[in-house]
Amino acid sequence: xxxxxxxxxxxxxxxxxxxxxxxxxxxxxxxxxxxxxxxxxxxxxxxxxxxxxxxxxxxxxxxxxxxxxxxxxxxxxxxxxxxxxxxxxxxxxxxxxxxxxxxxxxxxxxxxxxxxxxxxxxxxxxxxxxxxxxxxxxxxxxxxxxxxxxxxxxxxxxxxxxxxxxxxxxxxxxxxxxxxxxxxxxxxxxxxxxxxxxxxxxxxxxxxxxxxxxxxxxxxxxxxxxxxxxxxxxxxxxxxxxxxxxxxxxxxxxxxxxxxxxxxxxxxxxxxxxxxxxxxxxxxxxxxxxxxxxxxxxxxxxxxxxxxxxxxxxxxxxxxxxxxxxxxxxxxxxxxxxxxxxxxxxxxxxxxxxxxxxxxxxxxxxxxxxxxxxxxxxxxxxxxxxxxxxxxxxxxxxxxxxxxxxxxxxxxxxxxxxxxxxxx
Numbered sequence: 353x354x355x356x357x358x359x360x361x362x363x364x365x366x367x368x369x370x371x372x373x374x375x376x377x378x379x380x381x382x383x384x385x386x387x388x389x390x391x392x393x394x395x396x397x398x399x400x401x402x403x404x405x406x407x408x409x410x411x412x413x414x415x416x417x418x419x420x421x422x423x424x425x426x427x428x429x430x431x432x433x434x435x436x437x438x439x440x441x442x443x444x445x446x447x448x449x450x451x452x453x454x455x456x457x458x459x460x461x462x463x464x465x466x467x468x469x470x471x472x473x474x475x476x477x478x479x480x481x482x483x484x485x486x487x488x489x490x491x492x493x494x495x496x497x498x499x500x501x502x503x504x505x506x507x508x509x510x511x512x513x514x515x516x517x518x519x520x521x522x523x524x525x526x527x528x529x530x531x532x533x534x535x536x537x538x539x540x541x542x543x544x545x546x547x548x549x550x551x552x553x554x555x556x557x558x559x560x561x562x563x564x565x566x567x568x569x570x571x572x573x574x575x576x577x578x579x580x581x582x583x584x585x586x587x588x589x590x591x592x593x594x595x596x597x598x599x600x601x602x603x604x605x606x607x608x609x610x611x612x613x614x615x616x617x618x619x620x621x622x623x624x625x626x627x628x629x630x631x632x633x634x635x636x637x638x639x640x641x642x643x644x645x646x647x648x649x650x651x652x653x654x655x656x657x658x659x660x661x662x663x664x665x666x667x668x669x670x671x672x673x674x675x676x677x678x679x680x681x682x683x684x685x686x687x688x689x690x691x692x693x694x695x696x697x698x699x700x701x702x703x704x705x706x707x708x709x710x711x712x713x714x715x716x717x718x719x720x721x722x723x724x725x726x727x728x729x730x731x732x733x734x735x736x737x738x739x740x741x742x743x744x745x746x747x748x749x750x751x752x753x754x755x756x757x758x759x760x761x762x763x764x765x766x767x768x769x770x771x772x773x774x775x776x
Contacts, residue, residue, distance in 0.1 A: 395420055401556040406656075407487045407683040414682035415655035415674040418626070425560070425628040433563035433629035437552040439570055445546040446471075447498060449506050458547060458570070462577035465545070472584035475542035477501060478575070481550030482595030482625065483559075483683075490550070493687035493694070497592075498544065500697035505542040547571060549597050560628045562596055564636050568603020575604065576611050590618045591643070594690060595656065598624035598648070602638030602662070618734075621648035623657040623689035638662040645734045649689040651675075655682035657689075664737050667705075667728040669744045671713030678746030692750055696729025703727045704751025707742035716741040 395417065396405075406414050425431045439459040446454040446468055456464035465471045479498070485491040549567070553559045578584060593601035598621035605616045621638055630636050639662055640646045646663035653659040654674040669676050669692065679685035695701050705728035710716040726736050744750045 395424075399557075403483060403486055403490070403556075403683060407489055407681045409681055411655070411675040411679065411682055411685060415652075418655055418682065421560075422626045422628060431560070431629045433561055433565075433631065435558050435561040436563045436566045436570065437549070439574065441552065443548045443551055445548070447502065447544040447546065449502060449541075451502060453546075458574050461545070461547075461574050462581045465543075465578050466581045468543075471543055472579075472582040472588070473541075474505075475588050475590065476545065476578075476584055477542060478545045478547060478589065478591045480547045480571070480591065480593040480597040480601055482553070482593065482597035482622075483550045483686075484552075484554045485550065486554065487683065489681070489684050489687050493690040497690050497694040497697065498546070500694040501542070501544045503698050505544065547574075549600065550594070553596070559596060562600075562629065564596070564599045564627060565603045565631070565634060568600045568605075569607040571600060572604040572607035572611060575608055575616075579612075586612070586614045587617045587644075589616045590620065591616060592620045592622065592693070594622045595625040595686060596627070598622065598662070599627055599637045602642040602646075603636070605642035616643040618645045618647070619643040619663075620693065620732075621646070621662055622693055623651045623686045624648055624662050625656050625686075626658050640664045645732075647732045649692060649728060651679075651689040651692070652682055652685040656686045661739065664734075665726060665732060665740060666738075667707055667726075667732075667740045667742065669705075669728070669742055671716070671741055676744060688744075688750075691748075692744065693729050695748070695750055696727075696731065701749075701751065701753075702729065702731040704749065704753045705729050705742055705744070706753065707740035709736075709738050710741040711739065713741055713743075716743070 401417070401421075406418070409417070440457050442458040444456050444458055444461045444464075446456070446465060448454070448468075454464060454468065479501075481494060483490045485494055549571075553562065575589070579586065579589070591601045591605065598619075601619050601621070605619055609615050619638065619642055624638055627637055637660075638646065638648070646665075648661075648663040648666045650657055650659065650666060650668050650672065652674065653668065653672040659672050669688075674682065675685040676688050679688055692705060695704055707726050707728050708716055709724070709726070724733075724736060726733055726740050728740065728742060743752055745752060
C-alpha cells in the first residue's frame with residue numbers, strides 16, 4: 353500500500369516524507385473493521401475527484417467515496433485547514449428586482465451596496481454558495497433560488513425577469529418557476545446579495561482544505577461593514593448558505609457577534625456538509641447560537657452532507673439518508689435542499705413542506721411523531737426546536753402540502769397526504 357495514496361485520499365497533500373504516521377493510524381481504525389488497505393488503494397486520489405465526477409456517479413458510489421474520504425481525513429486529526437480565498441477574489445452580486453446583477457467583490461461589497469438606492473431599508477438576504485456552478489445541477493438549483501427571491505421581492509404584481517446565472521440563458525423548465533400562486537400575494541420587498549464562495553472552491557483540494565473559521569471571519573467583517581455603511585439593522589439580515597458555506601456562515605455569525613455584540617437574525621443551512629479539515633483545538637461548524645435562529649435542511653446526510661444537528665431546528669426530508677426521492681447523484685441530492693427552500697420562498701408556497709417532530713421516517717409514517725407541526729423553508733417557526741421529518745415528492749412541486757381544510761392537526765395533514773399521493 354502506498355503511503356502517498358493515503359495522503360492523497362485524505363487531501364493532506366504534504367510531502368511524502370510527512371506520511372510516516374499513516375500505518376499506525378490505520379491500526380487505530382481496526383476496531384471499526386470497515387476500512388481495509390485494498391479499499392484505500394482503490395480510492396481515487398484527490399486530483400482525480402471532481403464535482404463533475406461526483407455528479408455523474410450513482411448515489412451509492414458517490415456516498416461511499418465521500419464517506420471514505422471523510423473518515424480517513426479524521427485519522428489523528430492530521431488534516432489541517434489552510435485555504436482562505438482573498439476577499440478581493442470572492443465574487444459578489446447584488447441582484448435587482450428586474451434580474452439585473454451588480455457585480456463586485458467581497459472587499460468592495462459594502463461600498464457597492466451603499467451605492468444602491470434604498471439598500472437595507474427592507475430585509476437583506478445574503479446567499480452564500482458552497483459549490484462552483486460548473487455543473488447543470490448546481491447552476492439550476494442556484495438559479496431557482498435566486499429567481500424565487502426575485503418573485504418574492506418584486507414590488508410589482510407582474511412576472512419578474514429571470515436571473516441570468518453565470519452568464520448563461522436558462523429557460524424555466526418546471527412548475528417551480530411557473531407557479532401563478534405569487535400573483536395572489538401581497539407585494540414584498542427586500543435586497544438579495546450573493547457571495548459566490550463556491551466559485552473559489554473549484555477543485556476538491558480547496559473544498560477539503562477550506563479554513564471555515566478564517567473564511568467566516570472574513571465574511572463577517574464584510575457584513576459588519578455593510579451594516580454600518582448602509583445602516584442595515586441586524587434583525588433584517590437572513591443568511592442562506594449551502595454545504596460547506598453553511599459552516600462558514602456559522603463562523604461569520606459567531607464573529608459578527610464578537611465584533612458587534614449583536615446577533616444576525618437568521619442563518620439557514622442548505623444541506624450543511626461534512627468538514628474534512630479541522631483545527632483540533634477549535635470547535636468548528638454551524639451551531640445554534642450563531643444567529644438568533646438557525647435552521648437546516650439535510651438532504652444528503654450520508655453523502656456530501658452531515659447527519660449532525662446544527663441548528664435550533666433541523667429538517668430531514670424522508671429521514672436521514674444518502675439521498676432524497678428523484679435525486680440521481682449525491683450532488684443532486686445535496687442541491688435538493690436549495691430547490692426545496694427555493695420552492696418555499698416563492699410567494700404562496702411558504703407552507704408547502706409541513707413536517708413533524710420525529711426521530712425517523714418510520715416513526716413519521718406511523719403517525720408517532722410528537723409536538724407541534726413545523727414548516728420547512730422560509731416560514732420555519734422561530735419558536736420551535738428539535739428534529740423534524742417530512743416526506744417530499746420526487747419531482748416539482750416537491751412539497752406535499754395538503755388542502756387547508758384538512759390541516760386541522762399534524763396527524764390529520766399527514767394522513768391526507770397518504771390519500772392524495774397518487775394524484776400528485
